[in-house]
């Protein structure tokens with residue numbers, strides 16, 4: 260099980276500062292969608308250059324032109340790129356094909372997919388690397404989370420790794436881990452804390468224990 264730090268509400272310099280504080284406790288650093296919107300793929304490039312041993316995920320949430328977007332993010336240094344599960348199979352196939360050429364993994368974000376079990380089965384057959392259940396900020400504000408969705412996709416996904424994102428905090432991490440995802444994605448649960456390093460270290464410990472129920 261791996262831990263991914265999501266950086267959403269920072270500029271490039273702030274991102275570097277946060278990553279330097281917690282780098283030894285995370286496996287993957289996500290350049291979040293708002294950062295890419297504000298700073299472009301330069302953010303992916305600069306973080307990869309500054310922290311070459313970390314895998315950088317570009318949270319592009321691709322909805323079209325899968326192959327092209329994966330190519331550009333890979334050139335910037337991304338090791339993982341996100342594609343939306345709600346898009347059509349052609350976009351996901353294009354992303355997977357380009358990902359294979361570039362050595363870049365594809366994470367399908369299932370945000371706002373209605374029949375999550377059915378779509379997870381379909382996406383799994385397209386050869387993606389990760390399938391991620393995700394409660395976005397707007398639904399988090401309405402009190403929702405993705406724990407039940409994670410259990411649902413775990414029942415049907417045969418090939419891809421599973422991931423979970425959306426409002427995960429140190430207190431809720433044990434419940435998340437009990438559903439055994441391969442990847443846990445945490446943004447505000449680390450970046451919103453005073454002592455980010457300590458929280459990331461505690462999360463890493465729980466994630467690496469894995470078998471915790």
Ligand SMILES: O=C(CO)[C@H](O)[C@H](O)COP(=O)(O)O
Pocket residue numbers: 265266267289291292318394395396424425426427444445446447448
């Ligand atoms: O992709 C995102 C929002 O669309 C976030 O990166 C993801 O939800 C993780 O952040 P947080 O733990 O703060 O919810």
